[in-house]
Amino acid sequence: MADTKAAEMKVKVVKEPSLMTGSVPTRDWWDVEAIFKPGNYCYPAKKSIVEYHGKNLPGLFGEPRDWEVESDDWVLPDNWKEIIINGIKERLDKFRSLKIFMDCCVRCGACADKCHFFLGTGDPKNMPVMRAELFRSVYRNDFTTAGRILGEIAGARPMTFKVLKEWFMYFYQCTECRRCSVFCPYGIDTAEVTMMGRELLHLVGVGTNWILEPAANSNRTGNHLGLQPHTFKENAEFLIDDIEEATGVRLESLNFNRKGAEVLFIIPSADVFADPGIFTFMGYLLIFEQIGLDYTISTYSSEGGNFGLFTNNELMKKLNAKMYAEAKRLGVKWILGGECGHMWRVIHQYMNTMNGPADFLEVPRSPITGTVFENAAATKMVHISEFTADLIHHNKLKIDKSRNDHRTVTFHDSCNTARGMGLLDEPRYILKNVCNNFYEMPENTTRDKTFCCGSGTGLNTGEIMDLRMRAGLPRANAVRYVADRHGVDMLSCVCAIDRATLLALNQYWNPEVEVCGVSELVGNALVMEGEKERETDLRFTPLAGMEG
């Protein structure tokens, strides 16, 4: 749990002097040093983990070593500055986005109070424009005429250890949520800047364990949790018992690594392992059982999520490549993807470019409704919300909405599906069809303007709880709003990181509100053949009218 009690934090975020609360910083930003202390940084990656990645992708993860963030000696290679500057050069040549975003910012400040990290901490360097300036100042110094000649007057400064520390602090206080990019008149996307910053940090061996270890697990065992094939299978099968207990129906369709299935179904691995993701998983299975979908789940490609996205594009590609490789090996026709935010950023905007073309697959077609998913014609992967919304629209699901009457529901758009895909109304369409009590959060906090859970991009680690609770405040506050006005007690979402992080966030800020996946609510409402009289939902909470 967080170091600071919620009651105390409620006062701190309003009263503590910060740029958010009206106090004015007295020193120029480049004179303020990043100071690491317990609770404000993620632990560095273990030596063995860096070694593992360095073996698979040589040169991208720096020298494996033990080092301490609070120390003034990060045991960096002697030529670390050269590595960084060459790294910037290489990325400027590879990414037009980086060049444009370095050159075009006019510092109008429209992004400043759009960042959840800024709103929650009031730290001026969490204004997206400032975060980018940490990078831009070095870029100007080494890559622009004005910076070379005018130096500090042009806002240029050389790469130093002080700057490196700032990078590590503030590129890990950004969840690449892209909210700032919505408001920027040039569409400057801090996510791109943070990604580049993190790639560069990894080059000199500065990375966090919470990201690199799951990434290593995912490479080796197929999923972030490091579940080996038999454990993954057992975990999933265990949930069949729970479904039977709640519904009286024994599902027969769950299967793994089956060649010749029509559809490969890939989920974020937390859905077979952690509460409340497991209830979302039960929802998926109930849908498939009811419609008789010919699907299989892979243990080799048992992770939808991709922590490579938070590391560098090479690792992202390597981890993602399993999806098509497995689809090809199993000979499926197309791929269906579960509820996960950053997984869908990768699938929607990167997968086919990195690991396509997927010409061995067919354009996805729902075997139940006949709908051809033209929007996935090339990538050949469909989002479960798209798939389910289509089923509902064609009346292919037997639904009893009243089975969610014991819940008052709102919906959290996850950053990646909202701003990196545009999946907004599909989940809402589903929700409105499976529950009677649904309320939207205020308009500046949803859809393309949604607020991050505060712990995305591999920041959902226990050692920075205070920071996470602050960064999640804008989201939590919007939930508070609908909880007070409408009695909302269930925050639904389509993201596995959310299901883990919003749980902690709500326990802190809104203890009466629980968290679920959209498919869980579908699962609750499905009328299954041969079911018993339903007294509880999938998490064994009594249904409305069944409380006594």
Add this chain to the structure above:
Amino acid sequence: MRVLKAFIAVVALVLVALLVAQVPGGQSLLGIVLPYLAFAIFLGGFIYKVVDWAKSPVPFRIPTTCGQESSLPFIKQNKLDCPTTKTQVVGRMLLEVLLFRSLFRNTKASIHDGPQLAYGSNKWLWLFGLLFHYSFLVIVLRHMRLFTDPIAGFVAPLEFVDGFLEVGATTIYQSSFILLAAVTFLFLRRVVRPYLRYLSLPADYFPLMLIFAIGATGLLMRHVFRVDIVSVKELTVGLVTFSPAINGQIGAIFFVHVFLVCVLLAYFPFSKLMHLGGVFMSPTRNMANNSRMVRHENPWNDPNIKPHSYEAYEDEFREFMVESGLPVDKQPEPAPAEPEAGQAAPEEESKA
């Protein structure tokens, strides 16, 4: 301090121009040589920068989607904020470039007891930004009176609309005053709002002050220190026809004005003012959200990056897989397979 640096720079430029205008040959330098040089730097620098941007590929299709995607027929796509076709992208870009649509979304956040966060409407930056850019454009177009002979057809109607508030003998063009007011607003918000003062650089104040000085000298020339407009036109038309000559006494204020414009032109390609070109090339705005419909090519995609293979995976876990009833491609052999790398057990908490 950062304001002061920019202010000193602009004052120094004005003084330099005043001084040079007095020395022999100085007027030719300010009126003929520098304009050519500055225009060449502007054009060359602008093109160089745009070409340099264009040389870097766009490896991934990364539009920021600000509305509903195109997916199912019964779900309405937001064609302008989440475009899938070229036409829709053009629509999005037009709104962005002509109307500053993203800036129009601006809100102002505040935190109150509770805690309670509030997001209020905040359109001032959008309004004054728009006023600034459009009045600047109108002024540039009005100046075409000086560079075309006969005067370009669009100038007279433009002047008519711009000068409909006729006061006294000289027509007052409201664009001049709107420009100065807008620049003043943009400057003041940087100085007054603490977060903007914190993040503003000399490079943010300098162009604002420079443009203010250009506007002010222009107005002074028109309404206070009258210059010989016939000689000015001879010079400006001469510049365009590559036969420039300075005849008669034009007035020092004119050379200050011209010099500041030259500085702005020459400064342009090396500064943030290049957002004029960049706004058209920003990948988060000028790309269609069709990455699942059509494959986007990355020229440097590395085919050597391969996944940890299924074979290696099965080799490592075959025994367990067979034991738990998972299908395998290869039946187990007596000799156990070599594990790939030592892995620590996962941490206790879930990672999504």
